[in-house]
Amino acid sequence: MSLLVVGSVAFDAIETPFGKTDKIVGGAASYIALASSYFTQNVNLVAVVGDDFPNDFIAHLNVHGVNTDGLQVKKGEKSFFWSGKYHTDMNSRDTITTELNVLGDFDPIIPDAYQNCDYLMLGNLTPKVQQTVIERLTKRPKLIVMDTMNFWMEIAMDDLRKTISMVDVLTINDEEARQLSGEYSLVKAAAKIQEMGPKYLIIKKGENGALLFHGKQIFFAPALPLEEVFDPTGAGDTFAGGFIGYLAKTNDISFDNMKNAIIYGSAMASFCVERFGTERIVNLNNDELKNRISEFKHLVKFDL
């Protein structure tokens, strides 16, 4: 089924305890589009870059089957740029630079050929822009998944609450779930957030896995214990890309199939953190993915 991906396509410069990069390609939608492309060849991208953005990455997205007709390239302008430095625990980081550039006045134009999409993945962006995307679709998608972050809770809570009320699945991390709900217990937080609109909530806990909530039902997916987490940048987006890609492929949005989708998302994320940026997820093969899924199965299987 067709999948519309909206989010940032950008540059990052990353420092981790293992090394540092110059400007490399990043952005939520880059990770989401790449990750989802392993599941469906019907991925349509809406994003904006400046004319400093490398054509070869766009070509690479196309090779992956990602339609980039909706990727606006702004002449004489610069792409969004973020740089940050991770602490030793890799769970926290300091932002060094944020240059909005083309993202400052991003107007998400949906090409006609993108209309009637079945699945919509809203990567982290200004909530107002995410909302505009939903409003510009002539037919509501079968499933709308939205990612966001604490930054918007601090500066645009009203917009954020409005956008959240329009989606089916919200993905946030544990601290964000606490901040959004005002509840420390994740079970209580999940109940409150579901009252805000989304029938499904995914709480991402980094190296501690992810929880899917739907009414009173809870599913837990572990993260794969890794020898080395090299660079966590984009792991949450890659997770979201694997999740929505698998749902679009199977076209089954039952709670049981969402469990499978979360395992695929977790598997994709486990690759992402093994190298800087998108390096590890640009060229995965089927056997690698199959073996990783098998590792997840063994990790939690018991016979009671």
Add this chain to the structure above:
Amino acid sequence: MSLLVVGSVAFDAIETPFGKTDKIVGGAASYIALASSYFTQNVNLVAVVGDDFPNDFIAHLNVHGVNTDGLQVKKGEKSFFWSGKYHTDMNSRDTITTELNVLGDFDPIIPDAYQNCDYLMLGNLTPKVQQTVIERLTKRPKLIVMDTMNFWMEIAMDDLRKTISMVDVLTINDEEARQLSGEYSLVKAAAKIQEMGPKYLIIKKGENGALLFHGKQIFFAPALPLEEVFDPTGAGDTFAGGFIGYLAKTNDISFDNMKNAIIYGSAMASFCVERFGTERIVNLNNDELKNRISEFKHLVKFDL
């Protein structure tokens, strides 16, 4: 099969965001003995208390089938006492008081009737005392499980390393695994700790579950997401009690059966945190335990 439990039997005074207690019964061995008694009626306790310790708790252990012939009661002396206050996140706490009292010169005497035990659970204690227990057993148990904490890594690392080298299974939390191994990655930490002696390592991550390592094999058990964690005191000991109790009951120390034992341990711990101290685990019934195991199964089950 017979299980020998050694550890503290003591008083705690606990403050959490939900309330505070006066002196109540606590101590690693209290939790371990109670939790294991749901699986085997052949539990033998070695510990020491003062004559201030309530007879009715000892009687209660006996009702649970726990043999307390090895519980030394020191006339005119006082039981070990700890008081602490938990922070809002319940993952960290401040110690307010530690009074060693009878634990200061604890000499673990093993009654003759306790010899030839099949399973040995060494609750958190001075590593030297744990070592003495192993040396005083005329026959090495089939399985020795040891719990310890960061405190001993700071003041008695040599003794601790020696004791660790003598056991089969070590249970510690994630921060302790990092401190003991000097490795941040838990996978690397587990490899280093296994080189110190134990063929099995359990890393407890509180509300983030537990990992079992054995060579290259890894098993992950989630913690049950709870509406409220009322008091985490004793959760790790209760986990250990459920783990070793299930192994003693089934008398199967294969990696696969250890997975089941960890699920039972996690289920017991999930009860423990629902009330202050031992309150919730003194009177569990079979249906409650059965239902909780079923919740764990549903929590991680997926069909890929």
